[in-house]
Amino acid sequence: MSTASVVPLAASHRERSGLHRYRREISVAAAYAFLLLVLALIKPAGRPSFFQSQFADTFISAAPLLVAAAGMTLVILAREIDISIGSQFSVAGVVAGLLLAAKMPAAIAVLGTLAAGALMGAINGALIGWMRLPSIVVTLATMVILRGGLLWASQGAAVRLPPAFQWFGASQQSGEWIIILVALLIFAVLSWGMRSIAAGRAVYAVGSDAEAARLAGIRPQRVVFSVFVLMGVLTAIAALLNDVRFTIVYPNYGDGLELKVIAAVVVGGTAISGGRGTLAGTLIGVLLLATIAPALVFLGAPPQWEKALQGLIILAAVASDGLGRRRG
Numbered sequence: 001m002s003t004a005s006v007v008p009l010a011a012s013h014r015e016r017s018g019l020h021r022y023r024r025e026i027s028v029a030a031a032y033a034f035l036l037l038v039l040a041l042i043k044p045a046g047r048p049s050f051f052q053s054q055f056a057d058t059f060i061s062a063a064p065l066l067v068a069a070a071g072m073t074l075v076i077l078a079r080e081i082d083i084s085i086g087s088q089f090s091v092a093g094v095v096a097g098l099l100l101a102a103k104m105p106a107a108i109a110v111l112g113t114l115a116a117g118a119l120m121g122a123i124n125g126a127l128i129g130w131m132r133l134p135s136i137v138v139t140l141a142t143m144v145i146l147r148g149g150l151l152w153a154s155q156g157a158a159v160r161l162p163p164a165f166q167w168f169g170a171s172q173q174s175g176e177w178i179i180i181l182v183a184l185l186i187f188a189v190l191s192w193g194m195r196s197i198a199a200g201r202a203v204y205a206v207g208s209d210a211e212a213a214r215l216a217g218i219r220p221q222r223v224v225f226s227v228f229v230l231m232g233v234l235t236a237i238a239a240l241l242n243d244v245r246f247t248i249v250y251p252n253y254g255d256g257l258e259l260k261v262i263a264a265v266v267v268g269g270t271a272i273s274g275g276r277g278t279l280a281g282t283l284i285g286v287l288l289l290a291t292i293a294p295a296l297v298f299l300g301a302p303p304q305w306e307k308a309l310q311g312l313i314i315l316a317a318v319a320s321d322g323l324g325r326r327r328g
Contacts, residue, residue, distance in 0.1 A: 022269070022278075022281075024267075024268070024269030024317075024320070025269050025278065025280060025281040025284060028267055028268060028269065028281065028284045028288060029284050031288060032284060032287055032288045032291070035288070035291060035292075035295065036291070039051070039055075039291075039298065044298075050294075050295070053298070054294040054297075054298060057294065058287070058290045058291050058294055059180055060176050060179060060180070060245070061290055062183075062287060062290035063179045063182070063183035064179075064183070064238040064239070064241040065238070065257075065260065065261065065264065065286050065289070065290060066183045066184075066187055066282075066283060067183050067186055067234050067235075067237050067241065068085060068089065068234060068235050068238040068257065068261050069261045069264045069265050069285070069286050070186065070187055070190050070234060070279055070282060071085075071227075071231030071232075071234035071235060072085060072261045072262060073265050073268075073270055073277060073279055073282045074190075074194075074203055074227045074230060074231060075135075075227050075228065075231050076207075076262075076265055076266070076270050076271075076274060076277070077203050077204060077207045077227075077270060077274055077275065077276075077277055078203050078206050078207045078223060078224055078227050078274060079206070079210070079275065080128060080135040080224060080227070080228075080274070081135050081262070081272075082124060082135065082139045082228065082231060082258075083136070083139045083140055083143055084124065084139040084140075084142040084143035084258070085231070085235055085254070085257055085258050085261055086143065086254035086255055086256060086257035086258045087143045087147040087150070087254060088117060088120045088146065088232060088235045088236075088254070089235050089238060089239050089242075089253065089254030089257050090146070090147065090150055090251050090252060090253055090254035090255070091116065091120065091146050091254075092113050092116055092117050092120075092235060092236040092238075092240070093239040093242060093243050093249050093251075093253050093254070094150060094154060094159055094249055094251050095113050095116045096110070096112075096239065096240055096243050096249070097159030097160070097243065097249040098159055099113070100161055100162055100165055101159055101160065101161070101162070106164075106165060110240060113236045113239065113240055114236050114237070116236060117232040117233045117234075117235050117236025117237075117239075118229055118232050118233050118236070119232070120142070120146065120232045120235075121228045121231050121232020121233065121235075122225070122228070122229050122232065124138055124142055124228045124232070125224060125225035125226070125227070125228030125229050126225060128224055128225075128228065129220075129221040129222070129223075129224035129228065130225060132221075147255075150251050151251060154251045156251060158248045158250045158251075159248070159249045160247065160248055161246065161248065161249060165243070166244060166245075166246070166247055167244055167245070168244055175244060175245075179241050179245070182237075182241060183241065186237065187279065187283065190279055191279045191280065194279060199223075199226070202218045202223050203223060203227060205218055205275075206218060206220045206223045206224065206274075206275075207274030208274065239253075239254075256307065259307060259311070260289055262314060263289055263311075263313045263314045263317075264282060264285035264286045264288070264289045265277070265282050265285060266313075266314055266317040266318065267285040267288065267289070267314070267316075267317045268280075268281030268282040268283070268284055268285030268286070269281035269285075272317075289310065289313075292306060292309055293306045
């Protein structure tokens with residue numbers, strides 16, 4: 001075969017490989033578009049359409065979820081898991097509320113909340129990265145400890161936030177835009193870092209093959225510790241973005257968050273076995289998951305179906321990854 005005929009074949013193969021590489025992201029984007037199309041076509045009698053009544057609110061609720069899911073994406077890329085994220089979210093939200101209720105300046109309250117998130121992440125990271133304990137066991141234990149400790153300390157009571165903190169002290173419309181923009185800015189910075197700096201590539205390397213990464217000069221324990229600390233900080237930021245939407249913080253705000261976050265990450269194409277996935281896929285997964293709950297309400301379906309659908313989504317995504325590895 002001549003060189004002239006090989007080059008087009010190679011180019012065609014690369015193009016197909018590129019599309020194949022992002023097949024999960026493409027399929028999830030198609031599913032999200034199909035869901036929006038269905039919601040656009042269905043309009044119950046005497047009620048406004050989904051896009052008039054609830055569509056904009058999905059972006060507000062998706063913003064904190066996107067920040068938390070971005071952190072979870074890094075953890076799963078490193079071939080780990082963290083099911084304590086919901087408890088961390090609750091603790092960080094209450095810490096922010098307590099600091100603000102104690103008349104602390106907003107900047108001090110934010111820094112204290114971020115420090116609490118980093119500490120919770122560092123505990124998980126030290127036990128998993130340095131002591132090499134299984135992440136599923138460690139984070140299950142810290143989930144229970146944090147949730148039980150928070151309920152014991154607060155006695156289930158809510159914390160009232162100062163009015164000046166709501167919507168960052170701006171109008172509701174401006175505050176909603178600030179929440180979305182902050183989440184997108186964090187997402188953009190993380191996306192750039194995962195593609196462009198050595199630390200981001202090290203996460204992929206450790207998740208793909210920790211021993212090969214070690215031989216290449218990367219320290220897997222340090223990478224694992226760092227992604228858990230970063231996830232703790234991102235979870236604290238997500239809690240702050242959630243707090244500004246309300247005047248009262250309840251200690252159970254994070255209940256069930258771990259299921260929603262993991263579902264968004266896995267359905268977005270991040271392999272549960274680590275080393276493969278994109279933050280862009282996580283963004284699409286977050287939008288899909290954030291739309292399901294209001295869509296169920298709009299369609300008149302029982303809201304209890306939401307968690308069942310999230311579980312089915314996780315199961316389908318993991319099964320798809322398993323089948324893909326077998327074919328590979």
